[in-house]
Amino acid sequence: MYAVLAGGVGASRFLQGLVQVVDPTEVTIISNTADDVEMFGLHVSPDTDIVIYALAGAVNPETGWGLAGDTFAVVDQLQRFGYPRWFNLGDRDLAMAIHRTRLLREGVPMHEIVQELARAWDLEVHMLPMTDTPVRTRILGPEGEIPFQEYMVRMRTGVEVRGVEFEGAEQAQPAPGVLEALAEAKAVIIAPSNPFVSIGPILAVPGIREVLEQTQATRIAISPIIAGEVVKGPAGKMLASLGHDVSAVGVARIYRGLVDVMIIDEQDRALAPEIEALGMRCIVTDTIMSDDGKKAALARVTVEASEGGHA
Amino acid sequence: MYAVLAGGVGASRFLQGLVQVVDPTEVTIISNTADDVEMFGLHVSPDTDIVIYALAGAVNPETGWGLAGDTFAVVDQLQRFGYPRWFNLGDRDLAMAIHRTRLLREGVPMHEIVQELARAWDLEVHMLPMTDTPVRTRILGPEGEIPFQEYMVRMRTGVEVRGVEFEGAEQAQPAPGVLEALAEAKAVIIAPSNPFVSIGPILAVPGIREVLEQTQATRIAISPIIAGEVVKGPAGKMLASLGHDVSAVGVARIYRGLVDVMIIDEQDRALAPEIEALGMRCIVTDTIMSDDGKKAALARVTVEASEGGHA
Numbered sequence: 377m378y379a380v381l382a383g384g385v386g387a388s389r390f391l392q393g394l395v396q397v398v399d400p401t402e403v404t405i406i407s408n409t410a411d412d413v414e415m416f417g418l419h420v421s422p423d424t425d426i427v428i429y430a431l432a433g434a435v436n437p438e439t440g441w442g443l444a445g446d447t448f449a450v451v452d453q454l455q456r457f458g459y460p461r462w463f464n465l466g467d468r469d470l471a472m473a474i475h476r477t478r479l480l481r482e483g484v485p486m487h488e489i490v491q492e493l494a495r496a497w498d499l500e501v502h503m504l505p506m507t508d509t510p511v512r513t514r515i516l517g518p519e520g521e522i523p524f525q526e527y528m529v530r531m532r533t534g535v536e537v538r539g540v541e542f543e544g545a546e547q548a549q550p551a552p553g554v555l556e557a558l559a560e561a562k563a564v565i566i567a568p569s570n571p572f573v574s575i576g577p578i579l580a581v582p583g584i585r586e587v588l589e590q591t592q593a594t595r596i597a598i599s600p601i602i603a604g605e606v607v608k609g610p611a612g613k614m615l616a617s618l619g620h621d622v623s624a625v626g627v628a629r630i631y632r633g634l635v636d637v638m639i640i641d642e643q644d645r646a647l648a649p650e651i652e653a654l655g656m657r658c659i660v661t662d663t664i665m666s667d668d669g670k671k672a673a674l675a676r677v678t679v680e681a682s683e684g685g686h687a
Numbered sequence: 688m689y690a691v692l693a694g695g696v697g698a699s700r701f702l703q704g705l706v707q708v709v710d711p712t713e714v715t716i717i718s719n720t721a722d723d724v725e726m727f728g729l730h731v732s733p734d735t736d737i738v739i740y741a742l743a744g745a746v747n748p749e750t751g752w753g754l755a756g757d758t759f760a761v762v763d764q765l766q767r768f769g770y771p772r773w774f775n776l777g778d779r780d781l782a783m784a785i786h787r788t789r790l791l792r793e794g795v796p797m798h799e800i801v802q803e804l805a806r807a808w809d810l811e812v813h814m815l816p817m818t819d820t821p822v823r824t825r826i827l828g829p830e831g832e833i834p835f836q837e838y839m840v841r842m843r844t845g846v847e848v849r850g851v852e853f854e855g856a857e858q859a860q861p862a863p864g865v866l867e868a869l870a871e872a873k874a875v876i877i878a879p880s881n882p883f884v885s886i887g888p889i890l891a892v893p894g895i896r897e898v899l900e901q902t903q904a905t906r907i908a909i910s911p912i913i914a915g916e917v918v919k920g921p922a923g924k925m926l927a928s929l930g931h932d933v934s935a936v937g938v939a940r941i942y943r944g945l946v947d948v949m950i951i952d953e954q955d956r957a958l959a960p961e962i963e964a965l966g967m968r969c970i971v972t973d974t975i976m977s978d979d980g981k982k983a984a985l986a987r988v989t990v991e992a993s994e995g996g997h998a
Contacts, residue, residue: 459786475770478727
């Protein structure tokens with residue numbers, strides 16, 4: 377069994393590779409739900425949906441999120457009622473939010489909803505939200521707190537990040553199955569996602585970090601930072617403004633004590649000794665997942681690393 | 688002031704004429720909300736929306752409901768999650784349902800919501816729901832109760848109607864402003880809507896029938912039945928199966944004691960004496976509203992009838 381801590385676009389690309397090289401029914405995805413947002417009265421789970429759409433082969437390949445070929449009639453029309461247009465939710469994407477919202481209102485717990493949505497898209501992987509209760513990422517900017525989607529979508533990350541908070545995390549509990557998956561997995565993989573706002577909230581749910589520290593699984597992280605830059609998203613800017621090295625070493629330091637193996641890109645080969653000095657194995661490979669073959673190759677290296685055992 | 692008891696398609700066409708011949712700010716529409724339905728977890732108000740779209744000049748002219756040129760991406764996609772496809776709600780139409788649902792969940796009363804929606808479509812008329820509380824029409828068919836939209840849309844009215852019930856009507860109160868509009872109007876107009884399932888639920892809200900019986904307004908009804916047939920909808924079949932004459936006389940008998948003036952079509956001229964024998968004036972005119980000019984002409988006849996005073 378493989379347990380994967382997953383954010384959005386980076387994680388979804390890695391998972392597209394993983395299901396090519398292992399039996400998807402042996403993969404449990406633990407999805408970040410801290411960037412969930414209520415828009416137009418509907419519950420939207422961006423990271424979960426990105427992963428589902430990617431594994432269903434339905435994701436918009438140009439953006440990495442949303443559905444390929446989607447239309448935007450509803451959000452266009454919602455402007456008539458005073459809603460802002462910055463949250464670009466497609467019509468078919470919105471159908472998922474409508475269904476999720478209905479189930480939530482009926483009291484169905486989020487872990488059942490996520491599994492139902494994954495089934496509706498014919499996925500064979502197990503999908504779990506990190507928690508059934510609301511956790512919400514807030515960015516601390518120069519002028520105060522900013523809800524995550526506003527920072528990410530409306531402000532297009534164009535604000536200095538002075539801190540990141542996960543509202544509700546302290547009271548949250550891991551969703552049923554999460555701790556078991558981490559404890560019983562052969563490998564726990566931290567996908568190449570933003571360490572602060574994608575993996576951070578998962579680790580902030582009480583119990584998850586502790587199980588990750590104690591599991592007998594091989595714990596492997598893939599650096600989302602390549603040659604000092606991030607492939608997608610604001611991780612680079614966040615590392616810098618929060619005082620970290622914008623490098624695979626900076627990421628490795630954040631995961632120190634939580635991972636046995638760090639996978640970094642060939643362009644960062646020179647950083648390997650510094651990462652190994654932190655007490656983890658360092659594997660150097662091509663981590664740029666620009667096509668299906670490269671996604672599978674990275675997944676294969678990751679799976680092989682898990683044969684190495686716990687450090 | 689003109690108060691209009693209104694159902695869906697027939698009422699919306701009449702109202703398109705009325706706002707051509709009187710100041711729209713002098714028109715208060717009391718809208719049937721008993722065919723409201725929760726679909727996909729969203730609150731849909733078919734009759735209210737038909738009237739709003741028609742007065743905004745945005746209604747689909749081919750169907751008489753929905754928005755012209757609308758698309759159906761969301762309802763198509765919702766089938767993936769097991770929802771039936773029979774309720775044909777367009778994408779832009781759905782935006783209205785999303786906004787209404789959000790406001791309802793926030794506790795905004797329906798009469799404020801309806802007024803906000805009408806404003807969002809730049810209407811100058813006053814729009815009110817018949818009540819703020821849920822009233823739901825159920826059709827009693829040979830095999831039991833059928834929710835109204837299932838009867839109307841899914842079964843396409845292809846079931847014998849043995850009775851009509853308005854669940855929740857006894858506990859309902861007229862929405863704020865409804866009784867005042869009826870009491871203070873110069874004319875109360877019963878639009879050419881289905882007497883059972885469009886006007887019936889409005890009259891079933893305690894207090895409305897009583898005020899209509901006592902108002903000093905001239906009370907005018909336009910027959911939805913022309914030459915023994917209905918222009919749109921199941922009113923003809925209902926009249927027959929509930930034991931009424933499928934004619935303007937049958938409609939007049941239902942409204943006996945509630946209207947001073949009955950307006951019938953020229954094709955039914957021979958029925959005028961029978962209607963007058965019921966104790967109401969009968970005006971014969973062209974009631975087929977096939978274009979804007981004819982809608983305005985019918986409205987003009989109706990407004991002129993209101994000059995006649997209370998019977």
